[in-house]
Amino acid sequence: MAKALFRAPTGTRDILAPESARRRRLVSVFADLAERSGFGQLESPVFEDIGVFQRLGAASEIVTKELFEFFDKGDPPRHLALRPELTASVCRAFAEHRPTVPWKIWYSGSQFRYERPQAGRYRQFEQVGVETLGTDDPHADVEVIGLGMRFYEALGLKQVRLLVNSLGDADSRPAYDAALAAYLQGRRGELSEQSRVTLERNPLRVLDSKRDQDQPVIAAAPLMVDFLSGASAEHFATVRDGLDRLGAAYEISPRLVRGLDYYTRTTFEFAADALDTAQNAVGGGGRYDALVEELGGPPTPGIGFALGVDRILLACDAEGAFAAAPTPVDVFVVDVAGGASAVVLCDRLRQAGFGVDRAFDGRSMKAQMKRADRSGATVAVIVGPDEQAEGTATVRDLRPGGGQNRVTQHDLVPAVAKLLEGTTS
RNA sequence: GUGGCCGUAGCUCAGUCGGUUAGAGCGCCGGGUUGUGGUCCCGGAGGUCGGGGGUUCGACUCCCCUCGGUCACCCCA
Incomplete structure (x- = not known):
């Protein structure tokens, strides 16, 4: 047996049938839902100028150490990167094309992050998502979150929990950041070594730590909700009211921070309780009211989410939903x-x-009949020397107890059609 | 980037204390008389035991390195 010379690079994999068909169906379910909700598809490049992603924030690990970057053959060479997420590309496209607002788009595609793979985490992974740019109406937030919720339902997932929070706006955030930093500095000695490093870089992210040692400190930390400006608080209240009207079950999660630095006001996450792995977030998103401007566009608020196809499928496996079928x-x-x-x-x-x-x-x-059986076909069409000589074919019903009869090749199509009547194909 | 665990047929796994030609199930291929699948029976192909080095008379087995997988931290979908 010859030994394979190569294998798929670390963190990537081949997706064979029937799993590949299952993924295609999943994206198709999402696309239908998004298009019925007035979102149009955006297809953007798989790689971008590295600057597009560096605007995501210097404190994000995604851009500091997880980027697949390279130079092309231009003179001078262009510094490019495989996209680690899609929101930045969407904002770049918005700034470039200046579409009329509100601009509602959906997307699907692969993204790349240089991380150590583990359960539900790959270096090449696939997401589907939507973004609404050009409005800060809280009802747009509700529409986006509701779409995510209905998508999970459409797949048959039951154990997906919606967590929401508000990170405040430019009027409320600085005061909170200061209060949080002061608090954490005060209890610095109790924090894990890694959290102390995080504290210097971005105090907010300390709230994300999963280390046991940090939990007592985190539990007593000041909460963003207590610092929201009037406008921010009102926005958040309207979002919650809208979710209530949709009958959405959600939890306020006051320490939900999320990893991208660009989020403002509404943030949310979908957690799959059926997954007992560390990576149980099957989707997440939020509002990013400054990102388009950061990328050279006009001041334009935005809200959107990205849902992880790979993890959603793992959750489906765990719940026995949306099964793969040949x-x-x-x-x-x-x-x-x-x-x-x-x-x-x-x-x-x-x-x-x-x-x-x-x-x-x-x-x-x-051997051929065996193949026919395993192919799942309902009908076998058999041509042997006799049939060939007389220009006929034997049409055999492969279902249990099915019979067979010989027809002229001219009548083959209607004969097959008759046998397949009533079967779904 | 850090740490734990694991690498034996295509897949899921056995393999004794270090001892002769490394096994099973599934899958695949062929056969069970004249042209017919599923069930059953028989047979066959397929492995330099992830790779390299070391210890030993002898290594799938013990040690080191390396590559890969997996899980956790980190990060996030």
Whole structure:
């Protein structure tokens, strides 16, 4: 047995059928939902000028150490990076094209982060998402969050929890940051070594720590909700009211921070309780009211989310939802008279709209019938020397107790259609 | 980037205290008389035991390195 010379790079993988079809269906469910909600698709490049992502914030690990970056062959070379997320690309596209607002888009695609892989975490991973730019109406927040919620429902997931928080705006955030930093500095000695480093860089992120040692300090930390400006508090209240009107079950999670530095006001996360791994966030997002401007566009508020396809599928596995299923063909053509007839009959049946497969390499009838059975086909079309000589084909019903009869090749399509009546294909 | 665990057929796994030609199930291929699948029976192919080095008379087994996987921290989808 020859040994494979190469394998998929660390953190990447091949997705074979039927899992690949399942992913395609998932994206299709999302696309339908988004388009029915007035979102149009944006396809943006897989790589961008590295500056697009560096605007995400110097304190984000995503841009400080997780970027796949490279130079192209330009003169001078361009400094580029594979996208680690899509919101920045969306904002760049907005600043570049200046579409009329509100601009509502959805996307799906691969993203890349250089991290150590683990359960639900890959270096190349796929997300679907939506973004609404050009309005800071809290009802836009509700529409976006509600869309995420309905998507999980559409997949059949039951154990997805919605967590919401507000990080405040430019009027409320500085006071909170100062209060939090002061508090954490005061209890610095109780924090883990890593949290002390985080504290210098971005105090808010200390709230994200999962280390046991930090929990007592975090539990007593000042809360953003107590620092919200009037406008921010009102925005948050309207979002919550809207979620209530949708019948959404959600939890206020006052320490929900999220990793991207650009978030303002509303932030939220979808946690899959069926996943007992550390990576149980199957989606997350929030409002980013300054990002477009950061990227050279006009001041433009935005709200959106990204949902992790890989993790959602893991959650589906855990809940037994949205199962992968092989896509069977309708007809299997068995040709034991040289195989030339199968070439023509397959083509004719496919043109008639049926799913059709066949065997190669001149295998025995028994072997080909076995293939036919395993293909999941309902009907086998058999051509042996007799049929070939008289221009006919044997049409066999592969279902238990099914019979067979011989028809002229001219009548093949209607004969197959008759047998397949009532089956879904 | 740091740490724990794990690498034996395509897949899931056995493999004794270090001892002869490394096994099973599933899958795959072929056969069970004249052209017919599923169940059953028989047979076959397929592994330099992740790679390299070391200890030993002898290594799948013990040690080191390396690569890969996995889980956790970190980070986040």
